[in-house]
Amino acid sequence: MTDLGSPQLPAAARYDFLGRPLQASDKVCCLGQLLYRQADAVEFLQFLQYLCLNQASAAGILRLLGARQLVAAE
Numbered sequence: 001m002t003d004l005g006s007p008q009l010p011a012a013a014r015y016d017f018l019g020r021p022l023q024a025s026d027k028v029c030c031l032g033q034l035l036y037r038q039a040d041a042v043e044f045l046q047f048l049q050y051l052c053l054n055q056a057s058a059a060g061i062l063r064l065l066g067a068r069q070l071v072a073a074e
Contacts, residue, residue: 033065
């Protein structure tokens with residue numbers, strides 16, 4: 001049974017960027033494929049900063065966040 005008054009998270013989107021379960025009552029934001037609670041915005045930015053310290057993983061992180069290569073018009 002579903003409560004029509006509360007938003008339902010997709011089955012695959014029930015966990016935040018650290019693997020913690022999300023509740024329907026949480027104010028959830030996303031950046032690319034990563035979900036985070038509004039209240040955890042500072043921790044989310046620190047998480048991204050930590051990920052970006054390793055230059056070798058930069059391309060994968062950018063793809064995860066939705067980056068794509070633009071093709072120049074000829």
